[in-house]
Amino acid sequence: MRKLIFNYVQTHKGEILNDWIEQMRQQADERTFTAMSPQMFTKTSSEFIELLISNFTETEREFQAKLTGFAEKIVKFGWPLNVVTLGLQTFRQIVSDGMRKDGLVDRDNFMEFVTEFDHWMFPLNDAIIASYTNTWERTVSLQKIALQELSAPLIPVFEKISVMPLIGTIDTERAKLIMENLLNGVVTHRSEVVLIDITGVPVVDTMVAHHIIQAADAVRLVGAKCMLVGIRPEIAQTIVTLGINLDQIVTTSTLKKGIEEALEMTERKIIEVEEKR
Amino acid sequence: MRIPILKLHDTLLISIQWELDDQTALQFQEDLLHKIHETSARGVVIDLTSIDFIDSFIAKVLGDVISMSELMGAKVMITGIQPAVAITLIELGIRLEDVLTALDLEKGLEKLQRELED
Structure with missing residues (x-):
């Protein structure tokens, strides 16, 4: 089943990406994306999808490194956390809709599909949120230090x-x-x-x-x-x-x-x- | 172990080199007062440069020693109080109001001499 999902995602990468961008534009808050140029948004989005897929293909450590890098980037861009989680949900929705449409998932193996998909998505979700909050906390503490340095000079x-x-x-x-x-x-x-x-x-x-x-x-x-x-x-x-x-x-x-x-x-x-x- | 008290002309010189325990502090109080009596010293310099921690009891004894010495007619100068010690003293509410202070021993002696001349 895992292979099935993976193959589907791998082969339909382009479509998923387009759908995802489309849906994200509709759902997410206007001001989140106005700060970015459309090219930048597309690039970042494709990176995001790449990242999700790389969870299948790469080792744990490589994935972790990539994830941290990505989290730093989106914090810098000012994407709020809810957009990131929304992105994950949207991705999940698109994949499951797509697979159902293609007849890869039917009434019989639906439960198996959901379980497997959850197994994949939950740790990913955790990892992304953890790395996002870590980056965020680090930024805050750096700013605090900077503020302290300015606080009382002699x-x-x-x-x-x-x-x-x-x-x-x-x-x-x-x-x-x-x-x-x-x-x-x-x-x-x-x-x-x-x-x-x-x-x-x-x-x-x-x-x-x-x-x-x-x-x-x-x-x-x-x-x-x-x-x-x-x-x-x-x-x-x-x-x-x-x-x-x-x-x-x-x-x-x-x-x-x-x-x-x-x-x-x-x-x-x-x-x-x-x-x- | 007792704290040595040195005599330099008409001033007494004390350098506290290690953290005092209660017993030593009280012994020191006794010794100093006797020494002032013996030598009829007019000034006392206590150097605290090597002390970087002080507890409330020692701080109280120190405050007492200062008032007692002043009563016996000797001006007290404290030198080299470390920032951390100063903060502790202030937080404990021990303000050592009438005592003279200086950054180091050299400046302290100078200031005390000037003070004694007036």
Whole structure:
């Protein structure tokens, strides 16, 4: 029976492919395919069908490698998972319809056909979904790492002075990262003053303030001073309204003023050179 | 094993090289206070560079030692606190508010000297 199905699929490859593309166009969501050019779609579709067939002909490992490659590709194209499963169902429908029409399957051996076909399709289905989700998860985790790298950079601007510009909302997880980066940076750059620039932080609530105070305390423990710069009028208002006490931290309105003050703390200053060249 | 306490002019120098257990920490507290009394030192520098883990009891003892030394008229400077230790201390709510800190021993001694001169 397996051979019968395989032979049928092998010989009617072209027809199946055409039918499949036709049906997929009708059933699947419009926007899924508008992103792709028709040639691209046809190419990818034929690859998909090839892949299904290769499950018969090739060894387990080769098939697995091919499958992973294909999954990566469709994730990149942005095909949703439901289109992939729909594709599998459609393929199944087409093959079983075709074989019935050709009289290869009749009332007697229908049960056998269904069982055999399921044996083939189920593991395939699992494999495709597993490899699709794996690829997807990997993409997400890569993006998460990229986001984390951008999250809390410490920039040494002068000897003994470093700046950490913060942009975007601060949650507990990010605050932890900020604290770690801040302390490790202070130790490796041997900074004496660190400036936390919150110009790009939209809201400072009690929790954010708490995290900042903790970070400032920790910085003091490792032997440096912490300054909070870039406090906008709104932020100043909220801080006072919420009754947050930032007495122990030196604060300034802009990064520029902060740097000047930090230079003063380390007994240096910026002077203008008089002579002109 | 006891922690050695070195005398350098009018300051005492302690470098903690290994993780303290409770007994050693208490012994250290005792030793240091006696030493301050003996030498009438005006400053104490405790270097924690090689410590990368601290538990709540040790942290508490450390905080106590600092307050006690200050009571006896010696300024305490802690140097070389590792980031991980700083985070632990903050999370435990031990803020060591009045203590002086510095990045390393060299800077610590310098800062303490300046502090003692004022």
